[in-house]
Amino acid sequence: MTSKSKNAVRGFETEIDKSREEANWKKAVELAQQLKSRSPQHESLAHFLIGEGKLEAYLDEWPPIKENIERAQRELSEARGYLTLATDEAGKKAGVALDAQLLLGKLNYACGSYDEALKHYKLAELNTLTEKELPVRSLRIVAESYAIKGFCLEQNAVPSSTSRYKQAEREAEMIRCFELASDLTLLYLQRNSSARAGPTLETALQRAPILHIRAGRLHSAIDRYREMLTAVESVSTQALRLTLTRQLAEVLLRGVTGQVYKPPVAVAPAQGTLTRRREDHVSEGPWKPKKYAALNQFVPRNEHEEVLVLVLVGEAMAARDGVLSQSAEFAAARDHSLHTALALIDLLALAALRWGLRPLVLESLERAMKFSFGCAHVWRQRALAAHAHAQAHAQTHAQADARPGGGAWDASVRARAVSQRARPLVPHDAALRLVTASTDYSTGWIEEGIAMAEEALAIEEEQQGPLLARCCLYAGIGYQMKAQKTNYRLDKEAANETSLKYLVRAAQLDPNDHLAFYHLALQYMDMGMLNEAMDATRSCLEARAECSGALIVAAKLWSCACAGRRQTRALSAAALARTHAPHSQHALATHAALQLLWDTPEAALATGKELLSLFSCDAEADAEAGGRAELDALSDSQQDDAQSARAAGHSSVRAEMAEAGRVERALCSGASGASGRAPPSARAQHRARAWLLLADICLRLDRVSAAAGCVAEAAALTPYSHLVFYTRGLVHAASSEWLEARLCFQNALAIHPTHLDSLLHLGEAYYRLGWLGLAEKAVREGAALQPGRADAWARLARVLHAAADPPAAADAAIAALALHARRPAHL
Template identity: 40%
Template sequence: MNPPSFAGLCKQFVNQTWSKICKFFDFFGMAAKARAGKLESTIEQCRNEGKWQKSIELAEELRQSSPNHEALSSFLIGEGKLESFLETNPPIESNFSRAKTGLADSKRLLTSVCGDEGRKAGLALDSHLLLAKLYYACGDFDNSLDHFKLSEIDNLKHEIVLSSRTLRILAESYAAKGLCLEAKNPKGTSKFKTAELEGEMVACFERAADIGLLYLQGQENTTNMGAILETALQRSPIVLIKTGNLQGAIERYRSMLTAVETKATTNLRLTLARQLAEVLLRGVSGTVYTPPTNNNRLNSSNQTKKLWMPRRYSTRNQFTPKNQHEETLLLLLIAEALANRDAVLSQSPEFRVARVHALGNATAVYDLLTLATVRWNQMPFLHDTFEKALKFAFNEQHVWRQYALSLISLARHAQALNALKESSKLSPGDTIQLLMSAKLCYEHLGLVHEGLQFSSEALRKETKGMRSRAQLYVGIGLQKIAETTSLKSESDNYKKQALDAFEKAVQLDQNDHLNEYYLALQHALNYNISEAMMHIKMALTLRAEHPHSLHLFALLLTANHRPNEALTIIEDALDEFPDNLNLMHARAYLELNLKGAESSLNTLQKMIMVWKELYESQTQTMNGSGYDTHDDRHSETKSIVQFQSSQISDKDSNSVHPASLAASRVEHALSEAASSLSSFCPRPGPPNAWTIQLQIWLLLADVYLASDLPMEAEHCVQEATLINPLSHYVMYMRGKLHVHLSQWLEAKQCFLNAVSANPRHPEGLRALGEAHYLLGEPRLAEKYLKDAAKLDPGCPNIWFTLGKVMESLEDFTASSDCMSTAIQLEPSFPVLSFNSLNSAFD
């Protein structure tokens, strides 16, 4: 490259070569001047445009018109035959034998020009190059290399402006030479020799790439660059990786990708971008990465010298990656855009091959994008990608499945369910998707019956490892249905089925703590405390650190008259799960009863602090972007998140959880109506965070009432009212406040409101009954208490109050029955309802 040193190296030889090149490259110009000028320029045009048949015809004409040009016309015909043959039979291994016969003619013609005659006409270089290519196409690498040697192609170092045909011949020659060298694979030679050969090969590929891209940049209409060139361009970085020069390979990729794209290079660019991303993902990690240099400056300074270099992207303010993540993503984005553009939408069978190919290209990019983004929690990004892909991924299960999964990860539950349904159609045997649908139904959408259907279907289809999970999910569905069913016989039936299902699940997989946990929970819900105790211990043996199990265990201890042990368990559990609001809630309640209000208030203070830490940011950032809240999903708070979604956990034992789901809908509707009518406006931010705060306020109010501080309690209720005045919990608590102040009429009104908002709130019904009773309306009291008892027959409080009411009605037999029921129930009744506990999925 450097003229002085090069000249110093072998001056004479250069001069020789130079003159030869000039002779050759000027040949057409001179010849044109000399005689059949027009004809030759037409031929030249045909050669540039690759119209080989026409070129052959014209060459025949030339031969006839001017016999002096025998050599030239032979060369042209040979060239034309070679190229047109290669167009239909690309030089790949399977075509080698066919090429040997098909190219015989061309070989003869070109060989004839190689001799003195050709040299005189200045055609020898070209002929050798074409012959070398011809031999390469026949798989005869040794001969090919010989001709490359004869052509002295390696000595072409002066970069001058060339016609596009010559550029192409040069590029392909370098490419073919590199491929020959690689195919020869010199074994047994010395290490030094091998290294030398490798160096030569790499240099050839590099040249091929530069000149090839330059050539293609000059071609507006070419859409296919030819197999030799394409192979060589893709091969060059691979060769470098093979020799262990990873950085070199990356630079090679970069240098090809920074070249301005043309029509013909689109496919190549897609492949290269994907491959570089692969290399970065598979071979490079943070510390060994060197960012690409901004070749802007480099380019401008050398522009004058490098004629054989392709144009490169260079604009102001262009994005230059600074680390491997940026570069990987940038490449994948480009690849994605390219792959999407070529995605085939036609569904007719004749395009099947093209469609599958295009889709394969696209999914390869998606898979890499998935790898690169999930780690960084860029779900919205990934989701967008798949959503766009759906357009051309009709009936493609992989894309659909990934789309559904990305929706789940984004916590867009309802949409995820729909996508899963669609995706399940494409892969009907996939039980995972059914179970995911079931989980969504149970956990977020409140579609218990649908969830049960999904689980049952999964159970029917699954024969392998997931069977126990399917069985468990069936059980969960049955359990939830049992809770919502009002008819006792039906409810009992469901409970029995649920228990059955859990037992089967345990048998299928005895090593799963969740199975044991749910079995224990089901026993607990049936007030079968000793059984429940046994199974919860099993669950804890299988997984000691399971907050739900610990919670249930503590409640079971309280149902066993061992509240102090329960408190110890809760306190220990809180050591391991310091941010778990459920456990704190239980703790505050236990402390209130065991240690007094003081320590309970401490716990509540901690709860408020935890809320502040975990949720306050949510309520603020929510307005800005939807993405931020998503980040929290992965933090340690997962266990708490369930606090809001599953158990609108009731401070006062008896809330039937699934009913509160219906209630929350009523409340939602009410608040919508309210906000349109009055000045009430819902707080910004996710409703869950606020619901949790509301629960904390109400619990605090309860604690203040217990310590006889009605004013403070009132403030708390006021705070809760500000969050959601229409919650039945708030109304109920307000009622309790009035009870404390002996304002029976107001209390009754409040309880009535609460019960209207949620008619399946047994504690509300009980309190309403009691209020009626104290107001001297025993008949109404009886009615409400009976309703309450129907909803929660295991609650001794209800029976006791009912007993008192019956007593005042002078129905002493019924009264004593009720009272004795209360006494019977009391020992196995936990301090907080077992219902506050039922959504655990891990």
């Protein structure tokens, strides 16, 4: 009978231990009560188990927070009685008194009695516990005890008379408790993969680094995060690792830069025959969690690499755990997973965009689409990232990839499609509409861009928002491009007037915006209002002295006849523009043209050669940058300068150039398909234009053979460019080969029907050949395209004079004289 009784008791204990590990407290209490009735000698053990079960069952339903303190004081009295019974001498002999004291501390913490909880931990001699192997359930009890002791020390107010030494000692004790609690928690979760940490232990895991940060020990906090993240992962630690990953990334982004950063130290694997296995791990003690250790562990070299690794890993985990179901029952879980994913996606954007890693952000946002249905923030972020990626793609590949079906074109179409989906979700967001307008302008969708800019303007006018001036600027730029595109005089004048109205308003709303004054100066210059254009240029340079576009405009204005041809000022302005924008093709070309007029021909030729060598150097620099292993963060000033250079570049290029580019690309594609050669790249197009500039300089220096060689080099790069045909026609005209020149100008107009210089020189060729009717028709078409060009009216006067029409010739000559004062000398 005795053996049967002992076996029955052992069976009860086994079942109870299993129920405790599985947190099946109802069954554990029932078994403990049966044990008490069947085996009176185990009464203290039964009391402990009953008290433990009732306490844990209550806390599973009502966690130990301040809102539940009154309920805990009412409903935990029975559990308190059982646990108190287990602390007597019989409990000490049974070996449950220590655990009972620890659980009483937990019970008093739930009841808001923090001093009583600390007394129980003192009676249990928690500070002097020996680190040894513990059962799984005991691991959790000890971990919660250290965590609750730390919380109690935090909750108790420190008297004002307490010395700094005592305060520091108390703070150190709190940090020690939380660190021990976090180590024991991770070890417990590693040994019991099906368990959950619970709110107490989850909070304790995050508490020690926060206390280090508050005390100014940033490196200690980072090391603590790293120690927890290098622990071997289990199923129940995935959510915790996600939170810790995000917090460490935030700390590194906010507080660690440059020499302050200390890279982590890799955990060395133990010596032995199996150390090369990937799943190897090490442990530093019985209370320390197991850590990953391998020979090929990645160790970041700087804070940039560590932040990117953290946010990428965290974003992948958050995207994996996203709730896809739209059912109402999963609303809370869906909101929680979405909030976590959004926090990591925003961190990734902050970390990656600083170094120009736009595709990385875009991929992350596209992955978030599967669980962010109808989320305005995600759609807005994705739209902004798509537009940034499209603009970067267009700047990288220039016009070579902007055709329908090309990479830049597809990126712009995709960006606009995303913004169309995002707009209804953010009906009062003007910034998104301005970004969409910018992409539309760069792609040639001028009408769509104007609609977006005016929609943004209406939003800002209704709200009196801070982007009102920028909305006016974008609307003015749109109408400016529309005026350049249209060839109908009334539409052109209406667009110019609307553009001027918006640009003047933008400059009045924001007197410090140099771009508003720059585009206003361009508009004044196009409309022939040179004094107003000079005033706007001066205002632009006052707002931003290094604006290369404004310096180029100033050089053009000072080179006009009405300015007295102040060649010294014009040359100085062009040289300054070249200094501030050394990689700008327009700045170098303008400087070369002015040098040809008022400096030595050798200086102009040297500038043209520098422009030609610029693109070779840029190609080598791109190859070198592509092979860099280190992350190179662009500073804010560099990004601002780059944006200013793009916006203040040669924006006076006519919008219909896009149509000519499409024709050229179609011809190149057909020819490359027949010959098997690839179409010209963006770099080839830039080099071809540099060769054509050199050809123009050589023609002005009467070096016709050298100009012909430059045209041949350009034709080898872009054989179907209208500029190549036009410049080749100039070479033939310089040699008085008018039939060949006429054919070249006609070819250029076949590709670009509104190229004004080709029209005027075609009229000159007709005039030289004696075909006065055709000459008059060609020159009149040119004058109708741009009535402000003095040379068009001068050529028309000469043709009409030869055609024996003196009154019409006189009228054309008067118009040429009136416009001559507004014509820049280098045009």
